[in-house]
Amino acid sequence: MLRFILRRLFVGVLVLMAVAIITFALTNVAVDPAVVLAGEGATAADIQAIRERFGFDQPLHIRFMAWAVDILNGDLGQSYRQRRPVADVVFERLPVTLTLGASAFLLALSVAIPLGILAGLRPNSWIDRFALGFAVLGQAIPNLWFALVGIVIFSVNLRLLPVSGSDSWKHFILPATALAYYAMPTLMRLTRSGIIDAMQSDYIRTARAKGLRLPTVVLKHALRNAILPLVSVAAVQLGSMLGGSVVIETIFAMQGIGYLAWESIIRSDPPVVQAIVLIIASFYVLLTFLADVLNAWLDPRLRAR
Amino acid sequence: MRLKYPAALAALLALTLPAAAQQSANTLRWTSQPAIDIIDPYFNFHREAMLLNGQLLWDTLAYKTSEGDYLPLLATDWAWLDDVTLEFTLREDVVWHDGLPFTIEDAVYTFTYISNPANGVNVQSNVNWIERAEAVDERTLRLTLKRPFPAAMEYIATLHAIVPDGFFGETGQAGANGRLVGTGPYKLDEFVPGNRIRVVAFEEYFGGEAKGMPSFDAIVYRSIPETSTQIAELLGGGVDWIWRVPPDQADPLSQMPGITVLADETMRISFLSSNLRDMDGGNPLQDIRVREAIAWAIDREQIVREIVGEGSNVIESPCFRTQFGCVENANAIGFDPARARELLAEAGYADGMTLRMTSWRSREWTEAVSGFLNAVGIRVEASVLDYSTARDRWVNNQVHLILGDWGSYGINDVSALLNNFFTLSEDDMARDEEVSAALLAAAQTSDADARMEYYDFAVRRIAEELYWYPMWTHPTTYAFNSNLEFQSHPDENPRFFMSRWREQ
Numbered sequence: 001m002l003r004f005i006l007r008r009l010f011v012g013v014l015v016l017m018a019v020a021i022i023t024f025a026l027t028n029v030a031v032d033p034a035v036v037l038a039g040e041g042a043t044a045a046d047i048q049a050i051r052e053r054f055g056f057d058q059p060l061h062i063r064f065m066a067w068a069v070d071i072l073n074g075d076l077g078q079s080y081r082q083r084r085p086v087a088d089v090v091f092e093r094l095p096v097t098l099t100l101g102a103s104a105f106l107l108a109l110s111v112a113i114p115l116g117i118l119a120g121l122r123p124n125s126w127i128d129r130f131a132l133g134f135a136v137l138g139q140a141i142p143n144l145w146f147a148l149v150g151i152v153i154f155s156v157n158l159r160l161l162p163v164s165g166s167d168s169w170k171h172f173i174l175p176a177t178a179l180a181y182y183a184m185p186t187l188m189r190l191t192r193s194g195i196i197d198a199m200q201s202d203y204i205r206t207a208r209a210k211g212l213r214l215p216t217v218v219l220k221h222a223l224r225n226a227i228l229p230l231v232s233v234a235a236v237q238l239g240s241m242l243g244g245s246v247v248i249e250t251i252f253a254m255q256g257i258g259y260l261a262w263e264s265i266i267r268s269d270p271p272v273v274q275a276i277v278l279i280i281a282s283f284y285v286l287l288t289f290l291a292d293v294l295n296a297w298l299d300p301r302l303r304a305r
Numbered sequence: 306m307r308l309k310y311p312a313a314l315a316a317l318l319a320l321t322l323p324a325a326a327q328q329s330a331n332t333l334r335w336t337s338q339p340a341i342d343i344i345d346p347y348f349n350f351h352r353e354a355m356l357l358n359g360q361l362l363w364d365t366l367a368y369k370t371s372e373g374d375y376l377p378l379l380a381t382d383w384a385w386l387d388d389v390t391l392e393f394t395l396r397e398d399v400v401w402h403d404g405l406p407f408t409i410e411d412a413v414y415t416f417t418y419i420s421n422p423a424n425g426v427n428v429q430s431n432v433n434w435i436e437r438a439e440a441v442d443e444r445t446l447r448l449t450l451k452r453p454f455p456a457a458m459e460y461i462a463t464l465h466a467i468v469p470d471g472f473f474g475e476t477g478q479a480g481a482n483g484r485l486v487g488t489g490p491y492k493l494d495e496f497v498p499g500n501r502i503r504v505v506a507f508e509e510y511f512g513g514e515a516k517g518m519p520s521f522d523a524i525v526y527r528s529i530p531e532t533s534t535q536i537a538e539l540l541g542g543g544v545d546w547i548w549r550v551p552p553d554q555a556d557p558l559s560q561m562p563g564i565t566v567l568a569d570e571t572m573r574i575s576f577l578s579s580n581l582r583d584m585d586g587g588n589p590l591q592d593i594r595v596r597e598a599i600a601w602a603i604d605r606e607q608i609v610r611e612i613v614g615e616g617s618n619v620i621e622s623p624c625f626r627t628q629f630g631c632v633e634n635a636n637a638i639g640f641d642p643a644r645a646r647e648l649l650a651e652a653g654y655a656d657g658m659t660l661r662m663t664s665w666r667s668r669e670w671t672e673a674v675s676g677f678l679n680a681v682g683i684r685v686e687a688s689v690l691d692y693s694t695a696r697d698r699w700v701n702n703q704v705h706l707i708l709g710d711w712g713s714y715g716i717n718d719v720s721a722l723l724n725n726f727f728t729l730s731e732d733d734m735a736r737d738e739e740v741s742a743a744l745l746a747a748a749q750t751s752d753a754d755a756r757m758e759y760y761d762f763a764v765r766r767i768a769e770e771l772y773w774y775p776m777w778t779h780p781t782t783y784a785f786n787s788n789l790e791f792q793s794h795p796d797e798n799p800r801f802f803m804s805r806w807r808e809q
Contacts, residue, residue, distance in 0.1 A: 035693040044731050046429045053425065082342040082498060083478055089342075093499075148533055156541045163538045164529055253529040255500050262530065263340045263499065268693070 001296065008292050012285040019281040020071070020274075024064050027270035032056070033080065054080065071278070077271040081264070086275045090257060094279075096166045097256035100249070101241040103172050104179035108241075109234065112184045116191025117218060120226070123196055131192065135185035147178040147251045164253040175252045179245060183237045190233055194226025201225075228298055235291035236284075243280035331522040333789070333801060335546040336535050340499040340528040345479035346466045347419055347426045355464065356715070356798050358526060360516075361504050363466035363487035366393050366412070366446075367458065368515035371794035373627065373717045375462050376515040379407065379488065380446070388453035388751045389436070391461075393446045398511050401469055402492035403484060409440040414470040416448060424477065430725075431464055431714070453749045455756060456629075456718040463715055463798075490519040490802050502526040520805035539564065539784055546785040548799065552614025555782045568616035568782040569793040572625045573712035575666070575776040577603070577674065578726070580705050580734040589658050590705055596771035597638070598648035599706075602681040604640040608673045609777045616780025622764060623723065623773040627795065630719035630747065630760030635768035635775075645681040657682030664688075664708035665695040671708055700731045707734075710779060715796035719760055720748045727767065735772035 034051040051057045055066075070077060076086035119131035154174060155163040165171050198204055199222055207217045249258035257276050264272040339351040346359035366380040380393040399407035416438035419426045426432050434454040441447050450457060467488065474481025485493060488511075491504035503526075506519035527544065529535045536554060538544045540561065550558060550566065559566035577599065579590045589595045605619045621638075624631035649655060660683055664671040668689045675685040685706075690698070698704045713721040726732050729741045740763045747759035767773055783799070785791055791804045 032693065032697065035696060049422065049429075050425075079342075083348065089498075148537075151534065151537045156537050159541060163541050163543050164534050165527070251531045251534055253527070253531070253534060255497075259340075259530070260499065 004296055005293060008289050012289050015285055016278070016281055020068065020278060021064070023274050023277045024067060025060070027273050028060060028063065033268055033270055067274070076275045079269055079272050081267050081269045081272075086271045089272055090260065090275050090279065093255055093257045093260045096254055097242060097245060097249070097258060100166075100172060100175055100179065100245055100254065100256060101238060103176040104183065104241050104245075105234075105238045107176055107180035108183040108187055108237065111180070112187035113191050113230075115184075116188040117195055117223070119188070120192040120195025121199065121214075121218065128192075131188060135188050138181045138185040141181075143178045143182045144247055144251060146181060147174065147248060150174045150178060151251075164251075166252075166254040166256065171252070171254070175245075175248045175254060179241055179248050183241060186233060187230065187237065190230050191226060194229060195222055198222035198226045224298075228295060231294050231298070232288075232291045235287040239280070239284040239287050242283050331806065332525060333521045333523075333546065333804065333806075334525045334527070334544045335801075336527045336529045336538060336544045337548060338528065338530050338532075338535075340530070341502060341526070342498045343479065344485070344493070344496050344502065345468065345472075346464070348477075348479075349427065352797065353526065357801065358502055358504070359466050360489065360798075361491040361524060361801060362489045362493055363468065364399075364489050364516075365462050365465055366395075366467065367462040369459065369462035369717075371796055371798070371800075375458060376513075378462075378513065378515045379412070379467055383458075385751065386447075389450040391448045391450070391457060392441065393448070395444050395446060396511065397444065399488050400509055400511075401484070401488055402486035402507055404509075405469075405484075407467075407488055408470070409443055409446060410470045412446045412467055413438045413440050414472070415465070415467045416446075418468075418473055419465070424473070428714075431460055453751050455748070455751050455753075456716060456720050459716045459718055459721070490516050491521075491524060494523065500528060516802045519802065521801075524801055536784070539786075545789055546783070546791065546799075548781055548783045550782040550784050552612070552780075552782065555614065555784070558784050563787050564784055565787045565789075565791075566782065566784045567791070567793055568614065568780050570616050570618060570778045570795055571712070571781050571797045572628070572715060572717075572795050573710055573779040573797065574620055574623075574625055574722075575670070575708065575710040575779065576623055576773040577776055578699075578707040578709055578734060578773050579771065580699065580702065580707075581736060581772070582702050582734060584702060584705070588705065589652070589654060589660070592652045593771065594648045594652040595654065595658075596774070598645040598652070598654075598681065599678060599683065600638040600645075600771055600774045601641045601648065602645035602683065603674055603677045603774075603776075605776055606640065608670065612667075612669050612673055613777055614780055614782070616782060617777045619777050620775040621768075623767045623775045624719045624764060625713065625722075625778065625795075628713065628717050628719045628722065629753075630723075630757060630764065632761050632764045635765050636771070638774070642677075642681050649682060654682070657684060659684040659686065660705040661685075661703065662687045662706040662708060663690055663695045663698045663704045665690055665692045666708070666710055674708055696732070699734060708776070712779075712797065715798055717796070719764065720744070723760075723763060723767070724748055727763065727772070735767070735770070737766065737770070737772065740766050740772075 034047050034056045055063060067077065076090065079086050079089050082089050115131045119128040122128055151163055151174065154161045161174055162171050204217060204222055207221050245256060246258035246262055249256045250262045261273060261276045337353045339353050341351055341354045343349050344354065346355045346363065349355050364379045366378060367375045367383065368378040369375055379399060380395055383391060383393045386392055395409060395412060401407060416435055418424055419432045420435035422429065422433065434450050434452060434457065436449040436451045439447050469484045469486060471482035472479065472484065479485060490507055490510045492507045494505045495503040503523060505523045506521065510518060512518045529538060532551060535547045536558060539547050555566050555568060558564055579596050581591055609617045609619055622631060622633055622635040626633055662675065662685050671687050671689050675687045678685050699707050711722050711725065724744050727735060727737065727740050728744055729736060743759040743763040747756045750756050781797055783793055788807050789804060790807055794800065
């Protein structure tokens with residue numbers, strides 16, 4: 001198990017290094033940050049002065065090495081726009097994104113798993129049809145549109161929920177629902193197919209033959225096996241919710257790192273963009289690592305692969 | 306019908322209850338796209354911070370009205386001693402928001418700090434003509450300029466907010482000296498970077514003719530990046546005022562009860578700029594007949610009417626009509642595609658040509674212009690980019706045409722517009738030495754008649770040679786609670802200190 005964990009950790013570090021190189025290259029090659037910082041009306045001398053002040057006149061690989069050393073020392077750099085440490089800028093926004101991601105994730109799981117179980121127990125029944133219809137809608141409707149419709153109904157017409165912001169728990173209901181609905185179909189389908197497979201297996205037939213009650217069979221035996229693929233996918237989904245909340249945070253003007261990423265791209269603040277991408281990539285790597293470990297614990301055969 | 310009535314009632318409630326609540330609280334809540342991370346006006350690019358919040362929290366020495374007149378603000382009067390020396394007499398009854406008196410040291414510090422290039426104020430061209438500031442006596446400030454700069458008062462009365470002595474400290478951050486204060490009619494109550502700014506009425510404000518005493522108890526700014534969300538907030542009563550409403554949203558919004566929509570012309574103009582430099586494979590735009598053909602090919606009236614929207618007007622000069630130095634109707638060209646084809650044939654391009662065009666403001670506008678050019682045989686490879694990337698393209702001689710625009714920072718002088726593009730800098734695609742000489746001479750001369758003469762030459766030459774084909778003025782569309790008294794101005798500077806809730 002230890003070898004398995006170390007191997008997975010090594011792969012995770014390689015992924016993070018690749019992300020760091022690609023992010024740095026993209027944010028520095030796509031636009032000239034000096035021109036962006038100088039703004040409209042800047043002269044060539046203004047732009048050159050900014051280049052020298054921020055070190056943009058240095059070759060890219062030298063700048064990358066300096067940045068990488070700083071990152072390893074825990075220094076995420078200085079925001080060009082906010083003129084303060086990137087760590088302060090990013091970490092004060094992180095709680096909103098974590099709250100939104102966690103709420104959406106829990107909501108998605110709490111709807112997808114029961115619905116998947118019910119659909120899996122009664123394939124082709126009305127509940128199965130309803131669940132599949134619900135899943136198709138969730139996959140087909142862009143969460144942007146779903147969010148706007150939610151705003152029109154619940155905020156503008158019914159005035160039950162605030163339109164935008166992240167000041168209270170009420171502000172999280174619409175965005176978490178929009179985010180969760182997009183993730184639910186995959187989770188629900190996996191649960192459903194896992195339950196269908198498990199319910200047709202010999203050990204379940206044996207359990208039923210021994211006279212165990214259906215809820216016990218499902219929850220204690222079928223679900224434990226059906227949930228294996230769900231663990232890996234759920235980890236990726238949680239990563240997507242943390243990283244993929246850019247659109248939702250922007251629509252709802254929530255002060256999370258998704259919205260911050262959007263702002264920083266628009267205003268060309270590479271140090272902030274780089275830090276956010278690295279943080280989100282770290283979440284992905286961590287969650288995938290945890291999912292791998294959990295799967296290996298649940299199914300010892302995986303450790304040998 | 307069962308669904309319709311409750312929805313209509315809810316919508317009606319949404320529109321009336323919050324307005325009444327805000328009026329009773331005497332608060333104005335407004336929103337715009339930018340997330341404001343920095344509160345001070347000098348390290349900001351956002352008009353929302355520089356002008357809207359800036360002029361609530363801080364004051365300039367003088368105040369520029371939208372008609373272009375200057376009124377006393379922190380200075381009671383001022384005078385040019387010569388071409389490069391301006392003297393201001395400061396008010397005596399002004400206090401900062403923390404109660405300390407406003408002194409000459411504050412004014413000297415402000416101008417000394419912003420004019421020092423090492424401090425890196427964002428837009429250097431706004432300040433790089435200031436040589437030094439000094440105190441003649443306790444109430445007299447003397448500004449010495451590096452060269453004659455006739456538009457100085459435009460900047461001083463618009464952008465140069467006076468901050469307290471030591472304001473930027475050693476870190477360069479606003480309020481680094483522990484005094485995040487101004488002298489304006491509102492004082493800072495809450496600032497959450499990137500999110501919101503709340504200012505409250507400053508009861509000890511000196512008032513005066515320019516801004517008067519504060520009319521709201523509080524004004525709250527919140528950043529909302531998505532236009533649809535801004536509109537939803539306005540309809541739901543979450544905010545009272547939004548601006549830059551897209552033309553296609555303005556009409557349905559104006560049908561809503563309780564909402565006023567106001568579209569107004571601004572000083573920002575669009576132009577089609579031709580690159581006259583040598584390019585690999587030749588440059589057809591070096592032939593004026595091709596530039597003229599391009600002009601005849603585009604129906605600006607139709608684009609303005611159907612795409613740009615209400616508040617916009619077609620212009621016939623490469624400047625805004627109220628700007629000093631602008632000559633109206635410098636070169637009136639209409640829409641005549643047959644004439645365009647004739648000119649192209651005369652120039653040897655009867656079979657058309659392919660041109661590269663870049664822009665950064667609007668994909669729809671760009672496509673409309675490309676469509677008209679395609680119709681006369683000019684195939685356009687258009688790219689809509691962000692400003693900095695688009696600028697890279699023209700600076701590096703990679704495009705033939707730019708559909709560009711410029712707002713002149715609300716400065717009512719053509720130097721803030723043409724001098725950026727026609728003074729042989731890397732932004733100059735026409736490279737006309739005579740135009741450049743005239744513009745530079747005008748910018749360094751105090752004699753108004755002489756300046757006008759220089760500008761007359763430059764503006765007419767740019768128009769007649771079609772270095773720029775003037776397109777249209779940009780509209781700004783505002784939408785706000787109908788109970789709010791609000792007036793728009795062409796310099797895109799919404800003056801909230803002139804607004805108030807209507808008496809009910």
